[in-house]
Amino acid sequence: MSIGTERALFEACMDLAPGQRTAWLAEHCGDPALRERILRLLRAHDAAQENGSLEQSPIATARRIGTFDLLERIGEGAMGEVWLAEQTAPVRRRVAVKIVKAGTGSREVIARFELERQALAMMSHPSIAHIVEAGETADGRPYFAMEYVPGIALTKYCDQHRLGIDERLGLFILICEAVQHAHQKGVIHRDLKPGNLLVAEVDGRPLPKVIDFGIAKAVALDRQPSHAHTMIGHLIGTPEYMSPEQAQLSPLDVDTRADVYSLGVVLHELLTGALPFKTSDPNATPAMLVHELLTHDPAAPSSRVRVAAPEPQESAANRGLTSRQLAARLAGDLDWIVLKALQKDRNRRYGSPSELAADVRRHLADEPVVAGPPSTLYRLRKFAARHRLPLTLAAGVFVAAIAFGAMMAWQAHQLALQRDEARFQARRAEASSEFMSLMLEEVGPEGRPLSPLELVDKGVQLLDRRYGADPQFAARMLLQMSRRYMDLGSTEKSGQVLVRALAIAREIDDPDLLADVECTTVRADLDANRPELAKEHLAGARAALARLPHAPIVTEVDCLRAEADMAENDRDFATAEATLRKAQQLLEQSENTRGLLYHAVLTDLGGVLFRTSRFREALALNELTADALDRNGRGGTLGRVTVSMNRASLLMRLGEVRGAEAAAAEAIRRSQRLRGSEPATPMQAVGYSITLNRLGRHEEARKLLTAAREQARTLGAEFWTVIAQYHLARSLVLAGRPAEARPLLDEVRTAWGANATANRDRLADLYRTQAEIDLLQGNIAQAREWIDQSLAEFGYPKADPAPFLGAALTTAAQIYAKAGQLHEAESLATAALKLSEGIARDPRQSADVGEALLVLASVKRARGDETTAQSYVERATEALSNSLGQEHSLTRQANAMQLQPTNVK
């Protein structure tokens, strides 16, 4: 029998129902062996169809993601999975990698996942596992890697170590604070339980870690209620820690207080060893548990341990107590705290985890707790416990009563404040989470994704539409928007938004908000070249800060940055550096080193190092910042683009022009990935074109600069408009078209002249450009005047080295040589050489060194010192061809000088 016959019979039967196949074969095929064979093939076909056999090519499944080797799968949700993974470079460490499952990557799921990753990246708390890296697999599935916590579940840890009640409460407070931090960042956990609260030992001390933040939110529920939460019989895991509103299957309506409820269950278990709602029936279905949860009120924890059963005795022993002692310890405060957290009506629960933690703290400090029956006797007892000594000493009841009355009034006021604050925090968490989702859902015209600028515009509109009634929240968000505008180079819009935020902050008179807005405004003013206004705002910020006994670190750091900006504007670089170092230290001490703020401070610091010509130091800092951003999942941010562009500027200053061009091109590529079809920001375009100019690619540079100037004008970014125009003028000079450059340069001089202190280095460089124009046009005397003015502006010869001083010295040497003042020319060129050699990482790679050598060589030759001239020319050729390339006109000029040594004599 041939394979052709087999195939014909196989295909004839393939689409028949299995029952009909035998009959059909019996009718059409007389050979029983062949019939049997065909049936076997058909069975193999059905099975293959079912399993998708051989469809997957053999090694399409990655066991490696990003820089991580996946070791084993440690968790799985409806749409995502979690792997234990190992990274070998840059350091060997273990991480947990979360990844969207293949085949579930709908736009919706990926958007949620991304939202989740961003939320996680925003959180920076020692008790929250942080993001290590984020990215996308080759087949387009997003993933992120988080710190892997090798801890054990909270309750297990406490029992194993037989922790007493106070120690347990201490750990619980830390957990509440971590959850509070998340809420402030707009993340609701929704799945708090001991399995997600791990305790790791750090330096011999227990440190709780909240894990699985919102994995449920990211990959299972959220806007679309998933099956896991809509079908009781299919509830994943145990519903024991779930709030009634979650169990009622309305995931849409779950807010931060659901986490408060879950924390209440965890506290109950920590204290008693039992769950508030565990039925004794081991066969209870989830549905039965949910029913009990919804219909019964939990008993007081103390009553749970009082019953004479073996479990409570064991629980008590785990806490170093007898069951009677444990019951006594729990009765009162702790009973009330737990029951308040477990209220079915969330309006009667604590408003936030921090409110819950505050009450636990009050209990530990023997102060009256908010929860519980507010009987006079109870309060008096608490008051007495705290003021045991003064009360016994007090002579009469009357004195005590007055003191008591005053105390109570004060406390009531404090508590009301705290409650308001907690409510505000909770509302803010929800609002910002909702706000982010709404913003991400906006799409641009024709359904294309929004550009970053449009996104921020939409955000501002959305704020007006939906959050006008909540000025505090609106002001905070406006502040965020203004910073995003600044990142995007839109000084004007940033200013407009800040004016609105400032008005709100003044009206509601919130010193924290006011300080933050004023400080942000300082930077905007300086960007807009208005130092006087900036000074006023800085004074306002200082006044607001003085009213705050403990300013939040973020506010304090923002204001230190503003102080440093101001000092930098006044050319007081020592103060600027010291101020930024202080900000850096503050963030490091409070372990706030993962957020964008820390990176911003490092970048500012790099700017100061740059302006004081400490380029090598600045480069090291720049590399550190880039690395930290990549590691913290911020490789795809505008901030990261800026860091790359700064690297280009630094390499440029070090004379490594080709390296600078590569770095700038990389920055542009990163930016394009981020901004899609949007043109590069003015900052990026200018940075890139400066390198192009130096490489002799003037045409390209001018095209970019013209577009950058237009864009900066549209964005209202005066600072960048002027800088773009300046480099446009320089490009024309370098291309040998001085006449066209002149009018452009005059306009720039007027603009920078308005703030001559801050722009001193820029003006000095501008005078050099003027000198070059005159040199090109043959006005040697005029050129010498300009270059003298340039050097004077730099403060030469006493000057601290400024970024463009070396270039000015080289130009000066050329002009003096042309004027026949060879002695001066030689000393200027020697100074230029010394300066650039001191700056360069490797003098043989520096264009600045090369150019200085080239001028020096021609001066030496003119003075008749041919031997020295030759050796300078050789060194110049090497440096120039390394840094600018073989084809560059300066390199060719150097080569020509090498070939024709006797032409000049």
Added chain:
Amino acid sequence: MSDGEVTRLLDAAGSGDRAALDRLYGQVYDELRRLAESRLRRERAGHTLQPTALVNEAYLRLSPDSSSWENRRHFFGAAAQAMRRILVDHARQKLADKRAAGARVTLADLDIAAPEEDLDVLAVSDALDVLAQEDPRLSEVVSLRFFAGMSVEETARALDVSPMTIKRDWAFARAWLCERIG
């Protein structure tokens, strides 16, 4: 290798030059192997070894400038054979490593496939040899689909037949192989 060389080999193979076909296979094999190794060694975000991507990349890199159907068919045929050899060698190597180590497979440079998948690769490859003697065309379809990871449409394009034909070929060939492997 110069740009024109592959085109020249493809043209020669098209006119029945057996040696040219062998040389072509050698070139494609070297290129694929180099690509696979560099892909796996590069420590970059999100790379997986996707045979389809590799084969396509090899095609682009070797850039035969004649795009005749005949040439495409020869090229992808050679690529699928080369990919098959890479995968089979790799699977054999890993099984040998595993036997030698007596424990878990170590992460050798090409190690990303799970052990069961290695067995699949070897079993399919052996069964495919038998099928090739019965019906060379079917074996070619399997080779492109399974070893080069091509979709039905891509396979159809490579062999210049309709996707419907490939679907039917694939259904039978797969049943045949699965029945044999058991």
